[in-house]
Amino acid sequence: MGAEVSALAASIRAGDRRALARAITTVESTLPEHRRQADALLGELRADAGHAVRVGISGPPGAGKSTFIEAFGLHLLSLGRKPAVLAVDPSSPVSGGSILGDKTRMELLARDARAFIRPSPSGGTLGGVARRTREASFVCEAAGFDTILIETVGVGQSETAVAEMVDLFMLLLPPAGGDELQGIKKGIVELADLVVINKADGDLAAAAGRTASDYMAALHMLRPSRAVWHPPVLQISALEKRGIDRVWQAIEDYGRTLGQRGIAARRAAQAKATLWREIADLVRETLAAEPRLEALVQALEIEVSQGVTSPYAAAGRVVAALRETGG
Secondary structure (H helix, E strand, O other): OHHHHHHHHHHHHOOOHHHHHHHHHHHHOOOHHHHHHHHHHHHHHHHHOOOOEEEEEEOOOOOOHHHHHHHHHHHHHHOOOOEEEEEEEOEOOOOOOEOOOHHHHOHHHHHOOOOEEEEEEOOOOHHHOOOOHHHHHHHHHHOOOOEEEEEOOOOOOOOHHHHOOOOEEEEEEOOOOOHHHHOOOHHHHHHOOEEEEOOOOHHHHHHHHHHHHHHHHHHHHOOOOEOOEOOOEEEOEOOOOEOHHHHHHHHHHHHHHHHHHHHHHHHHHHHHHHHHHHHHHHHHHHHHHOHHHHHHHHHHHHHHHOOOOOHHHHHHHHHHHHHHHOO
């Protein structure tokens, strides 16, 4: 396996698109053999990653995320950058596959050989982010892409997952007001490093201005997630390609403000958070893989729901059972 993984890593470094796609498929797989290959591949590529700007993009349905990402990606190409888009689609409840097909919604960007678009099923993962999106972004960086755009499903789920794998988290919103404005959760606004109001054109231009003012006021009342940076609110029209340059300028300003040490500190904290998520996931997988442990958990769920056992005591019994099995 070592020689095969080394050959795949070399092809990825050389910019082989098929090798990159195959590597991401391996990284996303849950099969034990593929996980071993993925771990070995990531080890080979680790020194080649870490140089890209990582941007998370989320927003409610109707915000125009795909239109924006295509316009933004084309702008990045005009600046000589190489964008990779990891667009996490909702999973089909039947097949588990992607059902929106971002590649077909970003036709111009998809046709450009300098860009890379990878639609991936979310797999029901909290936050609408595929569990292995972080690792897929590393592979894209190793392939030479210097701007990684991660688009989340944006259907009201917690967006903490994407905020913990990117340098900058962007909230993309349509013009709104009243109940629509209240419908945007406070938590996701607190996570945002940049708020972009899209569709500031035509009949919606005035509404976009009001929405921007409302969010600027709201952000002033919230405690900034970073002391040195206050999230700006921009108005753009992805359809008319107006204001796209100001979005990239804001991202560059953010990078300069935090500096290399600030970005490195954020990535280090994200790596720790990922470690604990992986530990929790592996514990769940271990419990599900052992019939005796799975039966114990199911029995404890009943006891806890009936008030016979406290959640704390039940968790202690699960940990004790794991120790007995050497888990």
